[in-house]
Amino acid sequence: PLKTMAPVPPSLLISFFESATASLNRHPYPSYCDPMATGHIPPSLDAQRKALLKIQVLSLEEAVSRYNEERGPDMDAITLEDAQGALKNSSFAVARGMEDAARCALVRAVLHAEKAWDSWVRRQESVENEERSRGLKDEKDIDLMSPGSIKEFCGLCSAAVNLPVVEKYLENGKDISLGGTTNQNSNSNANGDEEDLGEPKLTPPERVEYIHLLLLRAVGYRAAFAKTSMQKIFFPDEEDGNDTSSPDAELQEAFGNFLAATATAANKAATTASSSSPHVSTLSDGETRVISVQHSERTVSGEAVGGISAVTNDAVPLAQSMKEHDDDRQRRQLAMARQTAALQQGLLNDLNAMDEIEREKLLADAKDAHLSFLRHVSELHIGEERLHFLQSIDSDTQRLLAIYKLWEAHSS
16 A cells, blocks of 8 residues: 655744754855865865755754654654655745755855865966866867856856855955855955965955856856857857857846846945045056946946956956056046945835835836846847847836846845
8 A cells, every 4th residue: 555644744844944054054164175275176066066955855854853753652753755745845934044045055165165276276387277177168168158057157156246255255355264264375464354375455346256267167167268258148249240149038137137246246345345445445556447337228338347367367357358447437437336336225225115015016017127128139139230229228118127137136
């Protein structure tokens, strides 16, 4: 006869969710990066996900064992299979907390592993040789970065810039460390900010580019090639012609969310840095770059993400290489970044001030406008036809598009 699944009480499942969430929040542990710091290739994304799944399975086993012990030997025991079956049909609010913890744990683990490997690589004779030995792809292997890899990178990066440890790094250069520990290859300056040995202090947009470098390696590509690929796909010029097909709506949405999240994080970091450091407002070395973003679906500025010559010689911006800025232009850009951040915050404040019904209706309209925009863009040929469409978007639609992006980034 078929075995009947024993009823699993909600208290057991809630205990599992809470225990798994706590374990995921502690991942990765301080010694996790030791192998990468001595040259071992970081685990693949699949391996990282399996490690997180193992944490959750162990938490479930412990929750089941604990429950059975509390009930005593006279009661029918709940099996792991019973609990797994109950999980498939559960809809607890605490489950979302565990899922969020798993996403954050994955990004943290990837960043820490890649950071440790990068610190080791930069002490070797050739970064390029080490990247090739690792099997990272470039133009010698394929023509363009795959859509799946672009989505993976965009998802990781969008999540990464919202991690507290990354926010601190973008704002003040604090090393991305595990539980307050310091990477063995970093120093602290007079202000207590930790910087990599042999590297000058990076500006906020350059730190963003460094996060890009780490995550592009994590998805299997050399940074220069990957960024050139994305530039050809999303910002093609006349030389590219019709060699690249137009990205589908899902890919455009992933890239758009990535740009919005990155721009918001970089603007916030630049504004915080300018208000907390007396040096940022008087930049004069001729090499420092300040991010400038016009947040709108109408245009995506080629200067949305700054260059990063300080990190690696072959790292290039995602849209197009930024020219060197003089002091006056840098100050104008910083003022624009502040103004953009203020406008974004103003929109969010307006949304939060609305009653729930009014806000939900506006957000529904914004989502409809966003999907309509993506659908229309995907149907147009790259070039003059698409440019005319972008220039024809009215201000009301632009506002709805901006609201959708901001609220998505705010809610994620």
